[in-house]
Amino acid sequence: MAYGLGSARANKWAMAFYAGIAVVWSGWRVWDYRSSDYVSATVTPRDDSPTLDLFGGQLQPGNVIELSVAKSDVQRLIGMIDFMRYGEIVAGGIIILVGIFFAYRFFDNVIKETPFSVGASIDLVAVAVCLVLYPVITGGLRVMSTNAVQGALETTEFTDTARGLGAFWLAVIVAIVLQFVYAVLRQGSKLARDADGLV
Template identity: 60%
Template sequence: MAFGLGSARTNKWVMVFYAAAAVVWSGWKMWKYHSSDYVIATVEPEWNTPPVELFGGRLQPGNSIELSVPKADIARLLGFIDVMRYGAIVLGLVIILVGLLFFYRFCDRVITGTPFTNAARTDVALIGVSIVAYPVLTGFMNMLGTNSVVGALELSETIDTSRSSNGLYIALVVAVFLQFVYATITQGTKLARDADGLV
């Protein structure tokens, strides 16, 4: 089978490749942030404020914009912002690696012919938890960093962090769908075994 389910050895090396790709991707994101002279922050007006004049434009409640703020302009809070930005990338990498570990364990159980044990169910559940945890935790850290950018610009009275929940909803749907598919396959396999026993 493809994507790591051919044999135990293939499974191991495919997962190592996935993990290495995640490390390289996270390293590239860190380098990109480090080498940039700007901090990107997506903001929107507070819901109960009138339209805001911002950098030559007019920002209405319900709209959001992406600011590219020079790091030199927010030097007094740059240390905390850097911690949040780098921390979100590192935390995201850890979550991906943990999810890959449980995916590897589940693939191993499939290869050895034990995909429907309690341990396998736990692996699938923790894969789902990892999928949901990624947007929740990294999004929270990025929000703290953006709030610091807003505070450094002294705009916290009128501007708020833009909080899109789309990523979280997609992650929840994927995680729940994964559990549903696994439960359906488990039940179908059990029914097939029972039917074989009756024949």
């Protein structure tokens, strides 16, 4: 056992298992959306919009509303909405699979006791990039599909897409911490080798 990560074979099977979970999860999301008669959209009233009565409640600036709209009510733009929603799921699944692949390569380098090689550094950077790309790509496609829902409902004058950046900033922080910890460990390993050379 090297660095507590197990053998190369165990690493390969573990990453294949995670990739399988990602594929099944993405497939389930595609099926769930396709079989549903509704499409969801998160919107917020525009700052300059008046208070409106909507679905038995009042829509006013500062609210964030999760709409569940019948697909038949947005039939005019359903092709675009479907394309964006399927694209969000598929693109997210592909990014996850790419991240798993580079994580597999990084752990393989650790198991081979070359965790600070150039290849391992590139693999960890690729994992960090995938972490940041996931909320950017999927969030962007979700915003575009929500815009299409608003356009089909003709509510663009009163509502705007609710854009939450929490997931993006969390991904950025995790990616930076990964690189920082790796750099510290790499420098520590170099200092340890230098100290051994002096003894």
